[in-house]
Amino acid sequence: MRKKINIALVGNPNAGKTTLFNAITGARQHTGNWPGVTVEKKEGNVKHKGHEIQIVDLPGTYSLTAYSLEEKIVRSFIIEFRPDVIVDVVDSSNIERNLYLAVQLLEMGVKVVIALNMMDVAHGRGIKVDANKLSRLLQAPVIHTNGKKKIGIRKLLNQVIDLAKTPVILNKRRIVSYEDKVKKEIVKIENNFDKIPTRYDGLSNQWLAVKLLEKDEEITREFHDNSTRSSLIKQVQESRNRIQNNIGETPELILTTARYTFISTIIKQAVQFHKSESVTLSESIDRVLTHRLFGPTIMLAALYLVYMFTFQGSEPIVNFVEGLFSSIGGLVTKTLPEGPLQSLLVSGIINGVGGVLGFTPLIAFMFLAITFLEDTGYMARIAFMLDRILHSFGLHGTSMLALMVSGGIAGGCAVPGIMATRTMREPKERLVTILVAPLMNCGAKLPIYALLIGAFFPGNKALMMLILTIISWAMALLAAKIMRLTILSGIAAPFILELPPYRMPTIRGLITNSWERTWMYIRKAGTVILTISIILWAMMNYPSLSSEKSESFMERKAAITSEFLTDPAVNNIFKSQKNIEILKQFLGQEDSKELKKKTPAFLRLAAALNNNGGKLNKINPAAKPLIGYIADAYLKYIQKIETLKGERQSAHLKNTVGGKIGLALEIIFKPIGFDWKTNVALVGGFAAKEVVVSTLGTAYSLADVNPEMAESLSERLKKEPGWNPVLAFSLIMFVMLYSPCFATLVMIKKETGKWRWVFFAIFYTTTLAYLVALGVRIVATLLGLGVS
Amino acid sequence: MNKQTFLNLCRKTVKSKIPIEENCTDCPSFPEKECLDENVVTLSSYKPGETGTVFQACGDPELRLRLMEMGFIRGSEVKVIKYAPLNDPMEFVIKGYHVTLRRKQADNILMNAPIKTT
Numbered sequence: 001m002r003k004k005i006n007i008a009l010v011g012n013p014n015a016g017k018t019t020l021f022n023a024i025t026g027a028r029q030h031t032g033n034w035p036g037v038t039v040e041k042k043e044g045n046v047k048h049k050g051h052e053i054q055i056v057d058l059p060g061t062y063s064l065t066a067y068s069l070e071e072k073i074v075r076s077f078i079i080e081f082r083p084d085v086i087v088d089v090v091d092s093s094n095i096e097r098n099l100y101l102a103v104q105l106l107e108m109g110v111k112v113v114i115a116l117n118m119m120d121v122a123h124g125r126g127i128k129v130d131a132n133k134l135s136r137l138l139q140a141p142v143i144h145t146n147g148k149k150k151i152g153i154r155k156l157l158n159q160v161i162d163l164a165k166t167p168v169i170l171n172k173r174r175i176v177s178y179e180d181k182v183k184k185e186i187v188k189i190e191n192n193f194d195k196i197p198t199r200y201d202g203l204s205n206q207w208l209a210v211k212l213l214e215k216d217e218e219i220t221r222e223f224h225d226n227s228t229r230s231s232l233i234k235q236v237q238e239s240r241n242r243i244q245n246n247i248g249e250t251p252e253l254i255l256t257t258a259r260y261t262f263i264s265t266i267i268k269q270a271v272q273f274h275k276s277e278s279v280t281l282s283e284s285i286d287r288v289l290t291h292r293l294f295g296p297t298i299m300l301a302a303l304y305l306v307y308m309f310t311f312q313g314s315e316p317i318v319n320f321v322e323g324l325f326s327s328i329g330g331l332v333t334k335t336l337p338e339g340p341l342q343s344l345l346v347s348g349i350i351n352g353v354g355g356v357l358g359f360t361p362l363i364a365f366m367f368l369a370i371t372f373l374e375d376t377g378y379m380a381r382i383a384f385m386l387d388r389i390l391h392s393f394g395l396h397g398t399s400m401l402a403l404m405v406s407g408g409i410a411g412g413c414a415v416p417g418i419m420a421t422r423t424m425r426e427p428k429e430r431l432v433t434i435l436v437a438p439l440m441n442c443g444a445k446l447p448i449y450a451l452l453i454g455a456f457f458p459g460n461k462a463l464m465m466l467i468l469t470i471i472s473w474a475m476a477l478l479a480a481k482i483m484r485l486t487i488l489s490g491i492a493a494p495f496i497l498e499l500p501p502y503r504m505p506t507i508r509g510l511i512t513n514s515w516e517r518t519w520m521y522i523r524k525a526g527t528v529i530l531t532i533s534i535i536l537w538a539m540m541n542y543p544s545l546s547s548e549k550s551e552s553f554m555e556r557k558a559a560i561t562s563e564f565l566t567d568p569a570v571n572n573i574f575k576s577q578k579n580i581e582i583l584k585q586f587l588g589q590e591d592s593k594e595l596k597k598k599t600p601a602f603l604r605l606a607a608a609l610n611n612n613g614g615k616l617n618k619i620n621p622a623a624k625p626l627i628g629y630i631a632d633a634y635l636k637y638i639q640k641i642e643t644l645k646g647e648r649q650s651a652h653l654k655n656t657v658g659g660k661i662g663l664a665l666e667i668i669f670k671p672i673g674f675d676w677k678t679n680v681a682l683v684g685g686f687a688a689k690e691v692v693v694s695t696l697g698t699a700y701s702l703a704d705v706n707p708e709m710a711e712s713l714s715e716r717l718k719k720e721p722g723w724n725p726v727l728a729f730s731l732i733m734f735v736m737l738y739s740p741c742f743a744t745l746v747m748i749k750k751e752t753g754k755w756r757w758v759f760f761a762i763f764y765t766t767t768l769a770y771l772v773a774l775g776v777r778i779v780a781t782l783l784g785l786g787v788s
Numbered sequence: 789m790n791k792q793t794f795l796n797l798c799r800k801t802v803k804s805k806i807p808i809e810e811n812c813t814d815c816p817s818f819p820e821k822e823c824l825d826e827n828v829v830t831l832s833s834y835k836p837g838e839t840g841t842v843f844q845a846c847g848d849p850e851l852r853l854r855l856m857e858m859g860f861i862r863g864s865e866v867k868v869i870k871y872a873p874l875n876d877p878m879e880f881v882i883k884g885y886h887v888t889l890r891r892k893q894a895d896n897i898l899m900n901a902p903i904k905t906t
Contacts, residue, residue, distance in 0.1 A: 063857045067850055096883045097859055252849070256856045283869075286886075292873050384888050388874035391890070494851050494893060495877060496858055499886035 004052045005164045006081070010074055010105065011089030012098050013060030014377070014500035016117045018042075019147035020089055021057040022509055024157070031516035034073055040422065042516070048157040056083070062097070064104045066218055068493075069427060075218075078110060079199060084164040087156065089115045089145075092122035092129050093501075095271060099263045106140060106175045109204025111163050114142040115156055120149075121501070126274035133270040139175070148506055174206055176262045181246055182254060185239035186210060192232040198222060212236045213243075213251045282377075282501035290381050299385055302378065303400065307409050310366040310416065311443070317361035325354030343541060344534075352533035355688065356526040359415055359743070363521050366405055366416040367514035373401075374423055375505030380497055387495060393477045394484025394492070396429035403433065403476060407440030410469050414438045414740060418747040419521065426493035432483050434751055435761055436476040438740035439768075441468060444689035448735050451693055455714040456728040472736055479768065487760075528746045536687040536742065540658040540695070545651060553648045557641065564637040569629055573605065583634075605630060646701035653698050658683045662699075672734070672773045673727045682734070688741050726780040730773040738769035827901040831866065832878070832894035838902035839867040847896030859883040860897055 011017040021029070025044030034041045042057035058077060059070035066072045078086065088105055090098040105112045116131055135142040141159045145152035178186065189209040199222065200208055211219045213236065220236075223229050243251050288294055329346045336342040373379040383397030390399050399421075400408075406417025417437045424430040441449075453464045544550070565574055574580060583602050587609065604623070608631040653659045654676065662680030669679055677699035684695035697713045700720070717723045739762045740748070749758050828843055842864045845855045859882045860866070869879040869886065877888045889897075 063854075065853060065857065067854065094883075094885045097885060100857060250849075252853050253856065256853065257861050260856075260859070260861050290870065290872070290879075296873050380888075384872050384877060384879065385874075387888075387890065388872060388876045494854055495888065495890045496854060496893070497877075497888045499879060499888060501886075 004054055005085070005161065006054045006056075006083045007085045007087055007160055007164075008077060008081075008083040009055060009057045009087050009089060010078075010101065011060060011115075011117075012062055012091060012094075012101060014498060015060065015089045015091040015094075015098060016147045017060055017089040018057060018513070019506065019509055020115060020117060020145060020153075021055065021147075022506075022512055023147045023150045023153055025055060027512070029512075029516070031520055039069060039073055040517075046157070048154070049161060051161055053157065053160065061101065063101060064108075066216065068425070070425065078105075078108070079203070082110075082202065085111045085113055085160045087113050087115050087160065089117050092116050092119050093125055093127055095122070095127070095129060096260075096263060096267055099266065100259060102138065102140075103175060103259050103263060106138060107204060107207045107210065109202075109207055111166075112140045113156065113159050113163060114138065114140055115145040115152070116142055117145050117147060119144055120146065125280065128272040128274070130270045130272075134266065137266045137270060176259055178255065178258050182213075182243060182251070182258070185213065185243060189213065189232070189235050189239055192229075192235045194229070194232075196228065210255060213239060214255055215240070215252070280501065285502050286381070286499070289378070290385060295381075295385055299382055302373075303382070303404050304409065306366075306369040306373070306401070307404055307412065309369050310362060310405060311411060311413075314361040314365040318358055321357050321361065322354060325350055325357070329354075340544075344537070347541070348534045348537040349530075352530045352537070355533055355743070356522070356529050359413070360518060360522060362413060363416045363419060364514060364518040366420060367517045368510060370401065370420055370423060371510050371513045371517075372505060375503065375509065377500040377502045379423065380499050383497055384499060391492065391495070393481045394429070394488075395433055395477075395480050396424060396426050396493075396495075397497075398424050399429060399433040402437055403440060403473075406437040407442040407445075408469075408473065410441040410465060411443045411446060412440060413442050413444070414440065414744040415747050418744065418751050419517070421751065422517070428484070428488050428490060429493060431752060431757070432480045432488055434748055435483060435757065435764075436480045438744050438761065438765060439472055439476040439479060439737055441472045441736060442689065444741065445735055447690055447693045449732055451696075451714055452717075452728040452732055455718050456723075456725040468732065468736065471733075475737060475768070475772075479764070525743075525746050525750055529743050532742050532746070533687060536684075538657075540653070540656055540684055540687070542656055545648070545655055549651065549655075553644065553651075557644055560637065560640050560644065564633065567633055569626060570633050572626075573602070573630060605634070609634065643701070646698075649698050650701040653680060653695070668770075672730050672770070672777055673722065674731070674734075675722070678731060682738065685735065686739060686742060688743065689735065692735060726777060726785060729780075730776045733776055734769045734773040736769070737765055737772055739766045828898050829901060830895050831880075831889075831897035831899050832891045834866075834868045834878075834894075834899065834902050836868050836870045838904055839865060840899045840902040841865055843898040843900050845897050847893070851893065851896065855893070855897065858887060866899065 009017055009021055021042060021044065025046055028046065029042055029044030032041045032043070039059050043055065044057070045052060045054050047053070056077070058074045061068070061071045061074050064071055064075045066075050077083075086105060088102050090102060102112065102114055114134070116129060116134070119129070122129065131142045131144055141163065143152050143156045143159055145156055177183070186206060186209045189212055190205050193205055193208070200219070208219065212223065212232075223232060240251055243249075243254065247254060289298055329350045332345050332350065333342060336345065370379075373382070379398065379401075382400060385397070386400050387397035390397055401423070402417050402420040404412065404417075405420050406412050406414040414437050417440070418434050421430050421433050421437075424433065449465070449468060453461055457464050545553075561577055561580070564570060565576070574583075583605070587606055604627050608627045654663070659676070659680050661683050662676040662678075665679040665683075666674075666676050669675075674682075677696065680699055681692045681696040685692040693713070700713060700716055717728075739745075745758050745761065748761050749755060752758075831842075834840065842860050842862055844862060845852050845860045847855070864882055867881045869881055871878050872888070875891075877890045878894055879886060879888045881887075
């Protein structure tokens with residue numbers, strides 16, 4: 001069996017690396033994360049000429065200095081894992097800067113194949129690269145490739161296999177010729193290397209010497225750790241001082257300049273520029289898209305489109321998935337007898353799975369939109385235009401997208417919003433964006449707003465929504481600013497952002513990338529979300545009512561039923577409880593012929609109950625008063641039963657773990673004015689914010705509250721003592737700001753990699769919510785408002 | 789151009805002429821007379837459409853090295869394309885590609901006097 005060949009793909013961002021990776025691996029790839037960090041890791045494999053080739057797509061970097069997270073990943077991957085061959089993807093249309101990374105790789109002494117990519121773009125700009133000359137000058141194979149058109153893939157793989165087979169020659173060649181004063185010092189440092197093994201064995205000694213001279217943190221530390229190397233350390237220090245004194249510059253600057261000087265001599269020989277003064281298409285597009293006035297306008301429209309695409313575009317599929325799961329739930333409800341098993345299956349598992357999969361279309365659509373923005377190059381322009389504003393709050397231009405999707409336009413969702421931060425490369429700005437995204441008005445908070453606004457601020461619905469949107473932005477930006485000044489302080493990451501030329505992304509690339517990211521969500525987050533949703537379901541359902549209490553409710557129900565049945569008029573039709581059940585069935589399906597035959601007596605009653613004029617006319621006028629009387633009695637009976645059912649559910653809820661937590665929280669929430677009913681709803685909202693309305697309904701003994709038809713609850717709250725516009729507004733503020741739902745928390749864990757940020761998110765949001773809600777009450781009291 | 793900021797930058801730079809390894813604003817090669825030379829300005833003072841060559845990248849070591857790696861080395865030609873809608877950041881073309889920097893970062897790049905091209 002032949003040995004598996006490991007290759008790593010490196011290159012500048014926007015050099016077409018991922019497109020080339022997709023072209024090589026096709027569907028045989030998967031996306032994950034680098035251990036401990038949240039930079040995406042893509043791996044794939046391909047069979048070529050009987051060789052199994054394993055490919056890792058390393059993050060795009062401009063350099064290997066190991067300042068940024070991406071650079072650290074790339075460098076340590078090369079050092080630790082030692083891929084057989086490194087393929088450096090070079091953008092021919094931007095060759096000078098791209099070669100900087102190539103030169104660094106060659107200096108390291110690893111086996112490099114240069115993939116000269118995007119020749120078509122270069123040609124269009126009058127740039128001609130002589131691959132043979134370039135290969136000779138760099139002493140490395142150079143292959144023309146085109147990821148989009150899949151040109152040069154076979155040649156590239158042939159070259160990779162050839163190079164992998166050639167034995168490792170410890171690289172004595174010197175790629176960059178540094179000036180004599182510097183070279184002398186490099187040689188002196190090299191002479192001080194000993195035979196003690198390090199993690200850098202097998203890499204070029206010159207590279208190591210250069211890195212020590214540049215005071216590379218990681219490598220210096222490695223050599224410092226060993227006390228036997230004091231002569232080496234001394235030498236490095238002496239050399240640095242000498243260079244600085246003789247040339248008057250730091251070694252880093254001299255070495256960097258020397259690399260670029262070397263590159264420009266190569267360019268002079270191997271690249272021809274037929275300079276065309278004409279403005280490229282990309283530049284003309286940019287004149288409009290980043291125009292002082294049109295730019296921001298178009299950007300807002302584009303952001304709105306992304307939002308619409310994510311939420312409206314995915315709606316049919318979301319509805320389909322939700323419909324599917326509710327019909328499965330309905331089927332199980334019918335098949336299984338009522339009881340804990342049915343409840344676990346329907347409310348726990350099926351709802352949980354439905355919840356996980358319900359997010360999936362949202363996430364897939366969002367990633368499709370975001371990948372499109374990234375691949376076309378427009379994302380960089382968004383960052384460019386918004387940086388001034390967001391930077392002043394300690395965020396980054398690209399934070400905008402995540403905040404918008406999270407609910408910057410009311411109705412988003414923080415789960416895809418937090419996933420959208422994957423496109424951010426600045427670790428601190430990204431973390432802050434993740435932490436403040438849940439403060440936005442996500443779709444699940446809207447039913448609560450609708451309920452409370454409907455009940456207490458009925459005249460100003462639109463105005464209230466506008467105010468709430470502004471408040472949530474203000475809170476998020478304020479929280480971001482405070483975090484950046486305190487726990488996440490530090491200099492902002494340098495904003496050296498490339499504005500790549502506009503490009504048309506490939507459909508296949510778009511689909512592959514967004515699918516891989518979505519699949520990762522299902523695999524990683526889905527399982528956790530499902531588990532926790534079952535636990536939360538149990539919390540809101542157990543323990544059940546004690547048997548005595550349960551019995552007392554049964555007795556009351558029996559009493560109501562027998563009272564109804566003993567009415568002589570009613571007794572004409574309803575002989576026993578069984579008849580009531582039959583009527584209920586009958587009302588559901590009046591057209592069933594079988595039922596009509598079975599119970600003709602119910603026909604008229606049903607007509608009366610449904611107020612069916614046509615059928616009512618057929619009834620003998622003499623019988624009408626009696627039918628009317630029975631219908632009224634029946635309705636009253638049903639209402640009593642429903643009220644009792646509501647009371648029972650409320651009592652049950654109060655008895656569950658969630659209810660007990662709600663009761664216990666009364667001490668804390670008393671100052672704001674929340675009682676156990678509100679508290680338990682807020683505890684339920686931890687599972688998903690939309691649950692707040694239905695739990696509140698249950699707590700207020702309303703048997704069934706559909707969030708969209710919460711009118712009865714709204715009527716109820718208006719009448720309830722203690723409820724007034726001030727309390728309603730406090731609750732709105734609290735719901736807007738308090739702990740993210742657990743699905744969001746799972747995403748925070750996945751995206752930050754640390755539990756402490758999850759706990760921090762719960763703590764700070766809830767504290768903020770409490771203080772703001774309390775503030776509302778205090779201010780209102782001082783102003784003498786809403787005292788009821 | 790803000791003369792005061794510029795002079796401060798110069799002073800910081802000149803102070804570190806004596807090799808101090810830990811000095812984070814080292815630009816040791818920056819001589820005092822050039823600093824007062826009317827012809828050396830910061831990149832942030834360039835207007836859209838102006839082109840000029842880099843004299844020296846300054847600033848803290850990380851930013852400085854990063855700028856140099858992106859091509860801001862002595863002699864490189866830089867053209868200012870435009871300012872962002874709110875005037876910050878700025879967009880440049882250097883070594884054939886487009887890049888943006890915040891004004892505060894562009895303050896760290898000393899340039900020879902610009903030539904108006906378009």
